[in-house]
Structure formats: C-alpha cells, structure tokens
Amino acid sequence: MDNRNESSENLRNKCAACFRQFNKMEHLVEHMRISYHSVHEPICGICKKHCRSFESLREHLIGPLPKQECKNIFSIRGCKFCLAILNSPDARRSHQERCQFLSINSGILARLANLGIRDNLGTIDNGGSARRAQVVALACKMVGGGSDGSLDLCGRVCLIDESENIIFHTYVKPTLPVTNYRYETTGIRPEYLRDAMPLKQVQRKIQDFLCNGEPMWKIRPKGGKARILVGHGLDHDLDSLQIEYPAIMIRDTAKYPPLMKTSKLSNSLKYLTQAYLGYEIQTGIQEAYEDCVATMKLYNRMRSQVHKIEDYPLASDPQNRNNFASWRQSELERMSPEQMLEISRSDYYCWCLDSRDY
Numbered sequence: 001m002d003n004r005n006e007s008s009e010n011l012r013n014k015c016a017a018c019f020r021q022f023n024k025m026e027h028l029v030e031h032m033r034i035s036y037h038s039v040h041e042p043i044c045g046i047c048k049k050h051c052r053s054f055e056s057l058r059e060h061l062i063g064p065l066p067k068q069e070c071k072n073i074f075s076i077r078g079c080k081f082c083l084a085i086l087n088s089p090d091a092r093r094s095h096q097e098r099c100q101f102l103s104i105n106s107g108i109l110a111r112l113a114n115l116g117i118r119d120n121l122g123t124i125d126n127g128g129s130a131r132r133a134q135v136v137a138l139a140c141k142m143v144g145g146g147s148d149g150s151l152d153l154c155g156r157v158c159l160i161d162e163s164e165n166i167i168f169h170t171y172v173k174p175t176l177p178v179t180n181y182r183y184e185t186t187g188i189r190p191e192y193l194r195d196a197m198p199l200k201q202v203q204r205k206i207q208d209f210l211c212n213g214e215p216m217w218k219i220r221p222k223g224g225k226a227r228i229l230v231g232h233g234l235d236h237d238l239d240s241l242q243i244e245y246p247a248i249m250i251r252d253t254a255k256y257p258p259l260m261k262t263s264k265l266s267n268s269l270k271y272l273t274q275a276y277l278g279y280e281i282q283t284g285i286q287e288a289y290e291d292c293v294a295t296m297k298l299y300n301r302m303r304s305q306v307h308k309i310e311d312y313p314l315a316s317d318p319q320n321r322n323n324f325a326s327w328r329q330s331e332l333e334r335m336s337p338e339q340m341l342e343i344s345r346s347d348y349y350c351w352c353l354d355s356r357d358y
C-alpha cells in the first residue's frame with residue numbers, strides 16, 4: 001500500500017469532534033456511540049476541537065500539554081475567563097473587562113453578616129405570565145452536629161433572584177443540638193440560632209416558593225410555574241433542609257459536565273469563581289449570599305452560550321434513540337466523520353437550552 005492511501009484512509013477514521021484517530025472505521029463508530037459529542041460541548045475557537053469540559057479546553061489552550069498553534073493564538077487574543085477567541089488584542093482587552101467580575105464589596109458582606117432575617121418569599125411575583133421559568137439560587141452554611149461536630153446541620157440559608165436580590169435570608173434553628181458552630185468559616189454564634197426560624201418552617205417556606213403553586217408530581221421542565229433552582233452541591237443543601245425537588249428543575253454547578261474536572265470530579269465553587277468569573281470568594285467568614293451570587297453568575301454565563309439550535313438536542317430524546325443503534329453499524333461505517341457528528345447528540349442537558357422559548 002502506498003503512503004498516500006494510508007494517510008487518507010486514516011483521515012477518514014478521524015473523529016470530527018475530538019480529532020482522535022482510529023485504525024478502523026468500526027472503531028470510530030464505536031467511539032461515536034459512547035462519546036455523545038454535540039454542539040453543546042466547549043469548542044476551541046481556533047481548531048474547533050470539541051472538549052468534554054472547559055477544564056480540558058483550558059488544558060488544550062493554556063496547558064499543561066497545550067496544542068502549540070492554538071496556544072500561540074490564544075495567548076494573543078483569547079479571553080482567560082470564558083476561553084473565547086477575540087478578533088484582536090484590543091477586542092480582547094475590552095471583552096475581558098466585561099467578562100471578569102469584581103468581587104463583592106466586603107462592606108456589603110459585613111452588613112449582611114449582621115442582617116438577621118430577610119423574607120420576601122411572599123412578595124415575589126409568581127411569574128405566571130412569564131414565558132421563561134424564574135430562576136433562583138440557593139446556598140446554605142453548615143454548623144456541626146453529632147458527638148464530633150462533623151455532622152452538617154444547616155445554620156443559615158440564602159435565596160436570591162436572577163438580579164442577585166435577596167429573596168430570603170435567615171439563620172436556621174437545627175432540630176439537633178449544635179456541637180460546633182465552625183465560627184471561623186460560618187461567623188455563626190450560638191445566640192444567632194437560639195431564636196432563629198425552626199428548620200421545619202424554613203423547609204416549608206422554601207419548598208412552597210420553589211414549587212410556586214404547582215404540585216410536585218406535576219412539575220415539568222418547561223411551561224410551568226415552578227422555579228429553576230441554581231446552586232453548588234445542591235443535594236447536600238437540600239438534604240440539610242429536608243427539601244425534595246425534581247432533578248429536571250435543578251442546575252448544579254458542581255454537577256454540570258462542562259464545569260467539572262477532566263477526571264469527572266466536581267470543582268469547588270471557590271475555584272470556579274476564580275477561574276471563570278475572575279474574582280475571589282470564601283476568603284474568611286463565608287457568606288451564603290456570596291455563594292448564591294457566584295452560582296447565579298456561573299449559571300447565567302453557561303445559559304448565554306450560543307449553540308446551534310436543534311429540534312431534538314438530547315441523545316435521550318426518542319427521535320435520537322436509533323441514531324447509533326447497533327443495527328445501523330454498516331450504514332454508520334459508510335458515513336463520513338462529519339455526518340456522524342451531525343447525528344450525534346449530548347448526553348447532558350446544556351443550560352443554553354433554558355434560554356429558548358417554548
């Protein structure tokens with residue numbers, strides 16, 4: 001076989017998304033079957049390589065082990081926060097000024113720390129006429145229970161709206177005795193919790209607010225009144241509040257694949273805020289409000305990504321179920337890598353889909 005044929009044969013077996021080469025077409029088909037490449041993956045603005053997460057895109061552009069051509073261009077006109085490529089170094093400068101957020105004024109945080117309770121749960125418009133679901137962010141701060149103080153008990157909770165206004169902010173009186181107030185990080189003193197709102201009442205108020213008049217079993221992702229809930233590690237927060245909420249309404253920055261590590265573990269909120277928003281949080285005493293703001297900003301950034309609109313964006317949509325079915329093997333092997341990418345769909349719900357009307 002001459003060399004020319006061999007290289008064009010290899011090119012035919014190259015994944016159109018992640019550029020991996022395969023010796024045989026059947027191996028590329030197998031790769032496509034399990035990769036769920038899609039228009040929703042973070043994509044290099046230079047070579048168009050698809051990455052599983054922004055972290056792997058960051059490695060591709062900055063390092064360790066970057067792709068040299070992409071790194072060179074990125075270092076001149078790439079945004080280090082959202083990883084977009086701009087047209088010129090000047091365009092990058094003005095873009096980055098908008099892309100980076102300033103940290104929350106420490107004076108505001110100090111005043112918040114003294115704020116006993118704020119409860120606007122009953123006064124928020126129920127959003128019945130809005131075309132898009134309302135979005136709220138929630139964060140808790142935990143004090144310690146149990147004999148060694150390691151059991152997390154919610155001692156403070158905060159809920160904000162999309163404009164970062166506080167909807168609800170209160171100390172919570174746990175149902176179990178507090179054995180460690182973790183003052184250095186929570187700033188919570190025994191007297192703050194002594195007459196605080198009982199957990200049961202907090203739970204009911206937040207639960208009612210999230211469901212917004214809809215029975216839990218009726219909540220559907222689009223067109224209802226229930227609110228989208230944003231947070232970081234929400235399973236843990238909701239557990240501590242004894243709140244149940246449907247997964248389809250939850251947007252968790254700890255579990256959203258594009259924001260996770262290449263190892264598929266969660267990043268900390270502190271890291272995500274530093275890397276993607278460009279400011280510091282959780283430097284001393286931690287405020288639940290500060291966590292709410294960071295998760296809401298991350299959510300907004302992910303939701304505002306511009307991705308190609310497809311009628312059925314998810315691999316789990318019934319219309320896509322047979323795209324990579326095994327009975328299609330020979331048909332798939334005759335397709336070009338681009339054609340296969342064209343029919344490949346995401347295995348996670350991209351938050352850009354929240355910005356679509358229904």
Ligand SMILES: [Zn+2]
Nearest residue numbers: 015017018035
């Ligand atoms: Zn691939």
Ligand SMILES: [Zn+2]
Nearest residue numbers: 040307350352
């Ligand atoms: Zn998307």
Ligand SMILES: [Zn+2]
Nearest residue numbers: 044046047070
């Ligand atoms: Zn690239």
Ligand SMILES: [Zn+2]
Nearest residue numbers: 079081082099
């Ligand atoms: Zn940017």
